[in-house]
Amino acid sequence: MGEFDLIRRYFQRPVRRAVLGVGDDCALLAPAAGMQLAISSDMLVQGRHFFADVNPRLLGHKALAVNLSDLAASGARPLAFTLALSLPQADEAWISDFSQGLLALADAHECELIGGDTTGGPLNICITVFGEVPAGQALLRSGARAGDEIWVSGQLGDARLALEALLGKITLPPELLAQTRQRLEAPTPRVALGLALRGLASSALDVSDGLLGDLGHILELSGVGATVDSRLTTPLIAASVNPLWATSQFGLDLQQQCTLAGGDDYELCFTAPAQRHAEVLAAGLASGTAVSCIGRIDAKPGLRLLGADGQAMQPLWQSFDHFGVN
Amino acid sequence: MGEFDLIRRYFQRPVRRAVLGVGDDCALLAPAAGMQLAISSDMLVQGRHFFADVNPRLLGHKALAVNLSDLAASGARPLAFTLALSLPQADEAWISDFSQGLLALADAHECELIGGDTTGGPLNICITVFGEVPAGQALLRSGARAGDEIWVSGQLGDARLALEALLGKITLPPELLAQTRQRLEAPTPRVALGLALRGLASSALDVSDGLLGDLGHILELSGVGATVDSRLTTPLIAASVNPLWATSQFGLDLQQQCTLAGGDDYELCFTAPAQRHAEVLAAGLASGTAVSCIGRIDAKPGLRLLGADGQAMQPLWQSFDHFGVN
Numbered sequence: 001m002g003e004f005d006l007i008r009r010y011f012q013r014p015v016r017r018a019v020l021g022v023g024d025d026c027a028l029l030a031p032a033a034g035m036q037l038a039i040s041s042d043m044l045v046q047g048r049h050f051f052a053d054v055n056p057r058l059l060g061h062k063a064l065a066v067n068l069s070d071l072a073a074s075g076a077r078p079l080a081f082t083l084a085l086s087l088p089q090a091d092e093a094w095i096s097d098f099s100q101g102l103l104a105l106a107d108a109h110e111c112e113l114i115g116g117d118t119t120g121g122p123l124n125i126c127i128t129v130f131g132e133v134p135a136g137q138a139l140l141r142s143g144a145r146a147g148d149e150i151w152v153s154g155q156l157g158d159a160r161l162a163l164e165a166l167l168g169k170i171t172l173p174p175e176l177l178a179q180t181r182q183r184l185e186a187p188t189p190r191v192a193l194g195l196a197l198r199g200l201a202s203s204a205l206d207v208s209d210g211l212l213g214d215l216g217h218i219l220e221l222s223g224v225g226a227t228v229d230s231r232l233t234t235p236l237i238a239a240s241v242n243p244l245w246a247t248s249q250f251g252l253d254l255q256q257q258c259t260l261a262g263g264d265d266y267e268l269c270f271t272a273p274a275q276r277h278a279e280v281l282a283a284g285l286a287s288g289t290a291v292s293c294i295g296r297i298d299a300k301p302g303l304r305l306l307g308a309d310g311q312a313m314q315p316l317w318q319s320f321d322h323f324g325v326n
Numbered sequence: 327m328g329e330f331d332l333i334r335r336y337f338q339r340p341v342r343r344a345v346l347g348v349g350d351d352c353a354l355l356a357p358a359a360g361m362q363l364a365i366s367s368d369m370l371v372q373g374r375h376f377f378a379d380v381n382p383r384l385l386g387h388k389a390l391a392v393n394l395s396d397l398a399a400s401g402a403r404p405l406a407f408t409l410a411l412s413l414p415q416a417d418e419a420w421i422s423d424f425s426q427g428l429l430a431l432a433d434a435h436e437c438e439l440i441g442g443d444t445t446g447g448p449l450n451i452c453i454t455v456f457g458e459v460p461a462g463q464a465l466l467r468s469g470a471r472a473g474d475e476i477w478v479s480g481q482l483g484d485a486r487l488a489l490e491a492l493l494g495k496i497t498l499p500p501e502l503l504a505q506t507r508q509r510l511e512a513p514t515p516r517v518a519l520g521l522a523l524r525g526l527a528s529s530a531l532d533v534s535d536g537l538l539g540d541l542g543h544i545l546e547l548s549g550v551g552a553t554v555d556s557r558l559t560t561p562l563i564a565a566s567v568n569p570l571w572a573t574s575q576f577g578l579d580l581q582q583q584c585t586l587a588g589g590d591d592y593e594l595c596f597t598a599p600a601q602r603h604a605e606v607l608a609a610g611l612a613s614g615t616a617v618s619c620i621g622r623i624d625a626k627p628g629l630r631l632l633g634a635d636g637q638a639m640q641p642l643w644q645s646f647d648h649f650g651v652n
Binding site: 019020023024025026027028029030031033035036037038039040041042043045046047048049070071073074076082083084085086114115116117119120121122124126128130131133135138140141142204205206221 | 345346349350351352353354355356357359362363364365366367368369371372373374375396397399400402408409410411412440441442443445446447448450452454456457459461464466467468530531532547
């Protein structure tokens with residue numbers, strides 16, 4: 001099947017929200033009056049962001065999910081996206097599954113595929129996503145103020161735990177592996193929470209490279225510091241922990257490190273004034289998303305981490321860097 | 327150098343036209359009142375769209391040029407773009423040269439880099455570009471009407487000629503190779519012409535996969551046919567033709583096939599009512615771009631090609647398909 005047939009069969013659908021969709025030189029999008037367009041782009045590469053044998057349906061989901069997560073972090077409502085896809089061969093079954101996973105998540109968020117590109121080459125998926133947000137209301141990384149509380153959504157570390165297991169570094173009980181693998185391969189973008197945090201959160205971002213490193217971006221851009229109490233980060237591994245590895249060289253350190261610096265979480269980390277604590281809890285409830293307060297913004301620069309004993313501690317891993325060592 | 331330092335050093339610059347640029351989860355863009363956003367995305371893969379040893383400065387230029395060419399074909403004025411880049415290693419000299427070529431063309435078109443992604447992986451460049459066009463004035467592929475004239479900008483076939491030489495299939499005299507190679511590696515997006523054609527052209531697209539195949543998209547979406555007179559396509563190879571290969575198996579056929587189906591031209595092919603012939607010529611003059619009338623739109627479906635003798639002929643090559651044979 002040729003490039004154009006491929007696009008037509010799996011990716012071209014009638015236009016709903018855009019002015020013009022797939023099939024011309026450009027798509028046309030018209031944000032509503034008073035709205036700004038929030039734009040983000042993420043590239044997923046085989047062997048770096050996913051395994052060669054990943055389920056293509058899950059990969060389609062994840063490729064869009066990580067982009068929707070950026071919209072969520074900006075408090076933007078999804079509108080549309082473009083898909084550029086480099087494929088080693090035109091494997092129709094694979095493409096069909098990939099498009100189903102992709103478009104199911106797109107439909108769930110009323111986010112329309114409006115254009116893109118396909119080519120031959122090593123497997124690479126690049127999505128650029130568009131959302132809208134009322135002018136001046138986007139959540140930024142730069143708005144944290146001393147005294148604000150620091151929050152995270154959902155549960156951190158699951159994805160990294162699954163990754164360690166899939167890489168053969170640890171062994172997980174099957175049920176825990178299935179559960180964490182789902183979080184690695186099909187993360188849930190926190191779009192509803194992002195919308196509920198408009199006008200409430202003072203800063204926000206999505207945790208893709210690990211909590212501490214990503215929180216560092218908020219601190220840097222806001223010109224503040226922070227104290228994070230690792231005892232308040234959501235417990236990652238419940239009673240189901242396999243005693244074999246809980247007592248291994250990884251042990252409790254692994255739990256802590258996955259939570260604080262694991263990466264691939266696609267949860268939101270955000271700050272809000274302490275006096276609005278109850279409103280944040282209500283926003284979590286209203287959006288069906290668990291939220292946990294894990295620390296506080298300080299005027300003093302730097303990121304301080306309190307360990308199990310309430311004393312300052314050093315995390316073992318650094319944040320994920322795509323040109324770094326891990 | 328890590329990912330974030332890399333972005334900061336080579337790709338992060340003060341925001342000028344966007345509301346928010348590189349460095350947050352999303353960039354923010356606000357089209358002016360009454361404007362629609364034209365969006366296009368192109369992915370360039372090593373070994374498929376460029377050679378591994380291509381000059382990175384030219385590659386930076388071309389990666390943006392092919393995207394600006396899509397804006398030109400829509401009659402949109404460039405505003406901004408995102409860049410997603412997968413690199414085998416963080417080669418700082420390469421990145422520096424690439425960014426210079428990229429940003430020089432961006433500056434020439436006042437098109438701002440507002441966000442993106444970098445990762446490790448096989449070399450892959452994905453740019454999504456944003457332009458603005460007054461609501462309802464975008465040039466589409468679907469507007470050609472019987473009786474319209476068919477036009478192309480500039481000169482077709484140069485890029486393919488250079489490619490054939492670089493692949494060792496033909497030998498070109500050094501001067502001609504240098505000239506055509508420049509067209510292959512650093513195409514000129516016809517942005518000014520696209521703007522001048524607003525309200526004048528009835529349809530338009532950019533020629534990236536070869537004239538006849540791309541014109542076919544206009545015919546299909548407009549529900550019309552066409553007659554193209556190959557004698558009117560701009561002569562590609564002047565008196566400088568190397569007699570060695572002019573008489574080879576490629577010979578005159580090569581000239582014709584490069585022109586009609588070569589690909590990678592990034593010229594505009596467009597239609598306009600015949601009675602506006604002089605206005606099209608004036609638009610070409612005003613935008614400093616050569617334009618040639620090469621045929622006419624017919625009510626009868628199908629694409630008819632007239633050869634050197636004025637009789638119907640069949641082109642030897644088909645249009646470029648990224649999953650096809652060439």
